[in-house]
Amino acid sequence: xxxxxxxxxxxxxxxxxxxxxxxxxxxxxxxxxxxxxxxxxxxxxxxxxxxxxxxxxxxxxxxxxxxxxxxxxxxxxxxxxxxxxxxxxxxxxxxxxxxxxxxxxxxxxxxxxxxxxxxxxxxxxxxxxxxxxxxxxxxxxxxxxxxxxxxxxxxxxxxxxxxxxxxxxxxxxxxxxxxxxxxxxxxxxxxxxxxxxxxxxxxxxxxxx
Amino acid sequence: xxxxxxxxxxxxxxxxxxxxxxxxxxxxxxxxxxxxxxxxxxxxxxxxxxxxxxxxxxxxxxxxxxxxxxxxxxxxxxxxxxxxxxxxxxxxxxxxxxxxxxxxxxxxxxxxxxxxxxxxxxxxxxxxxxxxxxxxxxxxxxxxxxxxxxxxxxxxxxxxxxxxxxxxxxxxxxxxxxxxxxxxxxxxxxxxxxxxxxxxxxxxxxxxx
Numbered sequence: 001x002x003x004x005x006x007x008x009x010x011x012x013x014x015x016x017x018x019x020x021x022x023x024x025x026x027x028x029x030x031x032x033x034x035x036x037x038x039x040x041x042x043x044x045x046x047x048x049x050x051x052x053x054x055x056x057x058x059x060x061x062x063x064x065x066x067x068x069x070x071x072x073x074x075x076x077x078x079x080x081x082x083x084x085x086x087x088x089x090x091x092x093x094x095x096x097x098x099x100x101x102x103x104x105x106x107x108x109x110x111x112x113x114x115x116x117x118x119x120x121x122x123x124x125x126x127x128x129x130x131x132x133x134x135x136x137x138x139x140x141x142x143x144x145x146x147x148x149x150x151x152x153x154x155x156x157x158x159x160x161x162x163x164x165x166x167x168x169x170x171x172x173x174x175x176x177x178x179x180x181x182x183x184x185x186x187x188x189x190x191x192x193x194x195x196x197x198x199x200x201x202x203x204x205x206x207x208x209x
Numbered sequence: 210x211x212x213x214x215x216x217x218x219x220x221x222x223x224x225x226x227x228x229x230x231x232x233x234x235x236x237x238x239x240x241x242x243x244x245x246x247x248x249x250x251x252x253x254x255x256x257x258x259x260x261x262x263x264x265x266x267x268x269x270x271x272x273x274x275x276x277x278x279x280x281x282x283x284x285x286x287x288x289x290x291x292x293x294x295x296x297x298x299x300x301x302x303x304x305x306x307x308x309x310x311x312x313x314x315x316x317x318x319x320x321x322x323x324x325x326x327x328x329x330x331x332x333x334x335x336x337x338x339x340x341x342x343x344x345x346x347x348x349x350x351x352x353x354x355x356x357x358x359x360x361x362x363x364x365x366x367x368x369x370x371x372x373x374x375x376x377x378x379x380x381x382x383x384x385x386x387x388x389x390x391x392x393x394x395x396x397x398x399x400x401x402x403x404x405x406x407x408x409x410x411x412x413x414x415x416x417x418x
Contacts, residue, residue, distance in 0.1 A: 136389075138385075139382070140373075140378060140379075140382045142372045142373075143370060143372075143373065143378070143379050143382045143383070144382065144386065146369060146370055146372070147382075147383060147386070150363060150369055154359060160355060160359055161352060161355055163351045163352075163355070164349075164351075164352065169349060169352070170349075170352050173348070173349045173352045173353065173356075174352070174356060176347075177348075177353065177356070177387075177390040177391065178386075178390065180345075180389065180390040180391075180392075181386040181387065181389040181390030182386065182389075183389075
């Protein structure tokens with residue numbers, strides 16, 4: 001039951017925002033009593049905390065699977081980026097902001113995930129890319145990893161990019177620009193091949209040089 | 210006298226921070242009475258406003274001169290970036306944050322400058338680069354211009370990049386990554402030549418491919 005509550009709460013939070021959804025809403029959706037919810041969670045903050053934790057655990061699993069499939073570090077970056085944009089489509093943009101403001105414990109889990117997992121994963125990706133001659137050797141790995149995380153966040157920020165109604169275009173531009181900026185000539189060739197393959201699925205026009 | 214007060218106030222603000230410097234400090238430094246200051250300015254907010262305006266006007270002049278010297282759009286980007294880092298060395302990092310928080314009128318001047326001048330200048334640079342075959346044709350110019358402005362700002366943000374004591378390294382990495390990310394192969398060649406030339410002046414090691 002606990003997992004079922006978390007899953008339904010996550011679905012409702014992502015869709016309608018964390019603040020608007022009450023314990024009553026969650027109970028009603030699952031056709032259970034509020035008492036049942038309180039058997040598993042202390043309060044709403046506790047639910048938010050578990051939702052974030054559960055979401056992150058799933059994301060870590062998914063990233064692991066993508067990394068196993070990817071043929072090289074460049075493809076890995078592109079697959080993870082696609083995954084993040086797929087997730088983003090499902091999330092009400094206010095959610096992260098509300099969690100940051102009103103649910104410090106849950107936000108803490110996210111910050112820890114960012115520092116201890118995301119940044120380390122990106123540094124590891126960059127290091128492999130450098131070793132394989134795909135990325136530039138003059139990259140300061142931690143600066144670039146932190147830039148990457150920042151770009152994943154600002155791509156949703158309509159104050160920084162107020163000119164586009166479709167934030168997907170912004171995210172796409174930021175992602176491709178990031179990858180382009182770290183490649184060597186050898187990396188370029190692989191990247192262009194990958195882009196041309198993915199263009200068959202996603203009809204976005206890129207020049208190949 | 211008005212200009213003299215602005216210049217001295219600017220020097221003191223940049224060095225010690227906007228909030229710590231009082232009207233008395235400015236008067237003492239110039240060996241004039243506070244009454245003289247009040248003949249030209251309503252209050253401290255008015256001085257801050259004029260300092261920001263004066264600073265921006267000088268920066269616009271300097272950018273114009275650099276653009277006139279630059280042989281191509283890539284060199285222009287690199288010269289402007291060098292200029293901004295030179296300016297940044299003179300500025301107490303708290304200044305921009307304090308202006309944003311406590312001097313809304315002066316901050317408004319900066320925001321207007323950003324929207325009406327900086328972003329347009331960068332878009333114009335990008336458009337010329339695309340026309341000359343130096344930058345990719347698949348750039349969304351306004352997204353890239355706004356990214357560039359954002360990068361110039363976050364390069365000073367020690368919360369985003371807490372790992373480096375020397376923020377110059379971070380700014381340098383962000384700048385070179387930005388330029389690398391927009392180039393075509395033809396642009397690459399020019400960029401590598403420019404970097405090798407500037408390396409004679411600045412001994413930072415970059416790989417050339």
